Amino acid sequence: MLNSNTSSQRRNETLLLWLLRGLALISGAIILLILFFLIWEAIPLFQQVGLSRFFTDPSWHPASNEFNLTPMLAGTLLVTAASVLIATPLGILSAVFCHYYTPPAIAQLYRRLIELLAGIPSVVYGFWGLVVLVPLINRIHPPGPSLLAGTLILTLMILPTIALVSDASLASVAPEYIKGAAALGLGRWAMIRGVVLPAARSGLITGVILETGRAIGETMAVLMVCGNVVQVPHSLFDPVRTLTANIALEMAYAVDNHRAALFVSGLVLMGLIALLVAIAELLNRGQYD
Amino acid sequence: MTKFIAFPVRRPTSKAPFRSSELGAIALVWSVVLLVTGALLWLLGDIFWHGMGQVSWEFLTTEPLNAGREGGIAPILVSTGLIIGVCMAVSIPLGVGTAVLLAEFTSTESWLGRFVRLSLDALAGVPSIVFGLFGNAFFCKTLGLGFSILSGGLTLACMVLPILIRSTQEGFRAVPDDYRRSAAALGLSRTATLWELLLPAAMPGLVVGLLLGLGRAIAETAALIFTSGYVDRMPESLLDSGRALSVHIFDLAMNVSGGESHAYASALVLVTVLVLINGMVAWLAEWFRKSRILGV
């Protein structure tokens, strides 16, 4: 470490250090503040109502003191699962395309396209979904705003995440594997599925985790196209309401218990994300044996 | 030691068995690419097509009329600018300071360093609606700021912080150690080294982080709808409620019947701004990379 040679320099440096430490502490404290306030606002309801009612009440009807979150939880999980299931192969294959099936110039063009997709704000996705996709689905099967609409829009939104992360993972696959595979006379697709994808596995899993987190947390787009009916959907064409949309819709006018209930759903969301991170940790630990 | 069994084996032919799977793979990959490209072009084309007719100088400089169905978006642009301004004004000192501490003044083992890193990682995973809840509870209620530009800006600052810090850290990491060593050999203080030498050298990372954060903030809606509110008049102070552009699009799309055409126009403006920002980020990142290689 460096030694300052005058006492004023030393004093300045100590001041700087403490200033920086203060700033860093503030930055570090934010997440704690968030958790604190979520719990603070939610506690009155917990004390009144207990935990099980969030899953066993007849429905979500805060005005009549009913707080069942299950329909919204189902909505979130279904929309997330469906979109991740579709976006993951599309994204990984997009990355495979850029690396192995096209000259670098076209690959760059496609990458720029994907980056463009990534830069479109969720409210614009939701808007387009509302005015273009929903009427189209309505023609096939009313009403239009539905689980399907939410899945399709969300797929488009999380695709760039998995595509760009996969792209980076594939780039880091050791060239020795490629040469070795070529020297053994393996075809391109055989090499990709047999050697490259297994070698890039941990990066790809990270990408899936990231896109799932994004899907769970998405609010505006699903709010605008899912129909927001409080129900557990029975078909793709049924409208749903996600936890995030629930909060966004009702926060403006919610008071007391209703408001507290929304903060509870905020905590549930954080819980889902934490679960996801835990799963990611577990998966990554399995890599190091 | 070994013996070779020159045993007979069916000489594989390089024909049917894998040829079809190779061709199938090519078809699959190309159809994915065409699907994705088609979807994007459809979306962008639609926005462009419907928005182009509405966007004009007038649109950008007049007040909204008739709940936004007519008129322009001037106050909304001003509000957006102010919210972003507050966000940046708060997050830059906080973010750069934290990044400097993490990059230059702490080891990976110190408890402060580990705590801050961990909490920033957690912060990066928080969904935007939860930021909205937090902002509403903390800034609007507890600190008494109510629905205001200030509340919105502060909330966005919290959201943008991890992005800014990560990128700035990278910027510092990219500065070669030789700089620090020569400065030390010359007896320069840490403060002077930081201010005169390291910060300017790490500037590209900082700017990239700033632009990334900016892009994220401009696109944000959920965190703003109940922190900065919905009011679409020209704001008079930071404590006034103000409507951001993304919120305006949301309102026109969902709550105002007949508001589609102006929603398209606003969406076009928003997307254009974001494309420009992302373009700058890409260009800067490339310049950053090249200057490192050439030692500029």
Next chain:
Amino acid sequence: MTKSLAQSRLAPTLMAPPSLQTEQLSLYYGSKPAFHSVSLTIPPGEITALIGPSGCGKTSFLSCLNRLVDLTPKVRRSGRVLLAEQDIQAIEVISLRRRVGMLFQKPNPFPLSILRNIEFPLREHGVRQRDEIDYIVETSLQDVGLWDEVKDRLQAPALSLSGGQQQRLCLARALALKPEVLLMDEPCSALDPLSSEVVEQLITDLQGKYTLVVVTHNLAQAKRIADQVALFWVQEGAGQLIEVGSTAQIFEAPQQALTSAYVTGVRG
């Protein structure tokens, strides 16, 4: 895995190892020449060592023989390579690479299990039957002396093997495809002396059944294993073939002054 199985299912083929020949082969990376106008005959069933200091095109030359250079963009090639009198450009490349196997300097087993490392290329080349695959895997591993060491842990990751074992696995993987020619790019240089000895002995055992081309830095090794030696050197900015002859001739009665200088260690 019984003799009757081998007889009933598979047509017996015992092909004599082919000769390999290059006619004025030159290679350019963009505008930079790697080597120029090399005409070399590699006799069937013999071990040919390519010697010379680094940077004189030996590895690039080797990569031309199984068209691995095709992977590198912006290469220009002139001249011909003939495998058993047939131009390799006319042979379908996947088929070529099965007939001409390659061993790299740094062992590069796939990040898969030991079994999958051999099974996967076999499947891709059309061998699909379970018992046939097991048979080939066992015999290939026996051929490189790995079978006893790994037979109880075929599902273990290949990367958990030691460097020497990995290199032997790579050899087994190449042998499983029943090649006719084996190209080896300094196969022992990344290994410890003990493993090096083992691999070298394996190479010697391969003689007669395969045509082998071995690039080596190690003159003593070349003297030990090779039947024919070819010296490469950089002249006029490109790799050139200086002299080729039997091992005895190159080391004891070299025709060129450069060869004499190199093999006696005067130049390196």
